[in-house]
Amino acid sequence: MTDGVRLVVFGRQGAGKGTQCARLAAHYGVPHISTGDMLRAAVRDGTEFGLKAKEYMDAGKLLPDDIMVGLVAERLAQHDARGGWLLDGYPRTPGQAEALAAVSGDAPFTLAINLDVPESVVIERISSRRVCASDSSHIYSVQQPPAVAGVCDRCGGEVVQRADDTAEAVRERLDTYQRQTAPLIAWFEERDKLATVDGNDAPDVVTASLIATVDERHHL
Ligand SMILES: [Zn+2]
Structure with a gap:
């Protein structure tokens, strides 16, 4: 019953998107x-589009849409994606969504999910984060600090707030995200392919609600 789901998931940074995407997939x-x-x-x-992408990356340039589309098409053509897929972080623009619809061909996507967590919650989450300067996988927070203030429990490195994680920096990124995503949300809405799921709850509750939303659409 549930084979063949083709999902697009997007959400603000700090919305728990990575975790939820892994669980849904x-x-x-x-x-x-x-x-x-x-x-x-x-x-x-070293795929055809991988090689093209590398030229741009080596030159420190952003990837143009047609290369991203090529990369996605290459990936969706692989064996494991034949029974469905979940795209995380793509498409980002209506143009990319058009292109995705085109490469999906006779197997168009099922649903786009907007994992919605209020800005204020995301800002609080990210701006309370602290990381070890020696190893960024050693993560702390204002609520869960290391035993000795400013010193990593695991390696003795300095525990700091990254410049990217200040409330101001987060707010700026969220504004950009909002501006870029609004047209994408409208694009999916016009095609009756958008579902907004409340991501501001315990991870298990959010997962259950995502699955219920997808099942409802998939069995229509
Ligand atoms: Zn450390």
Whole structure:
């Protein structure tokens, strides 16, 4: 019943998108395709579009839409994506959404999910984060600080707030996200493909609500 889901998930930074995407993909038995991972894999494997992408990345340039579309098409053509897929972080613009609809061909996507967490919550979450300056996988927060203030429990490195994580920096990124995403939300809405799911709850509750939303649409 549940094979063949083709999902697009987007949400603000700090909305718990990565975690929820991994859970949804596992639940439906489809690959979780995040653009960052996809890009790294294509470059590593030296695919046609991976090689093109590498030229731009080496030159420190942003990837043009047609290369991103090519990368996505290459990835969706792989064997494991035949029974469905979950795209995380793509498309970002209505133009990319058009292109995705085109490469999806006779298997158009099921639903786009907007994982919605209020800005104030996200700002609070991110701006309370602290990381070890020696190893960024050692993560703390204002609520869960290291035993000795400013000193990493695991390696003794300095625990700091990243410049990217200040409330002001987060607010700026969220404004940009809002501006870029509004037309995308409208695009999916016009095609009756948008579902907004409240992400401001315990992770298990959010997962259950995501699955209920997808099942409802998928069995229409
Ligand atoms: Zn550390």
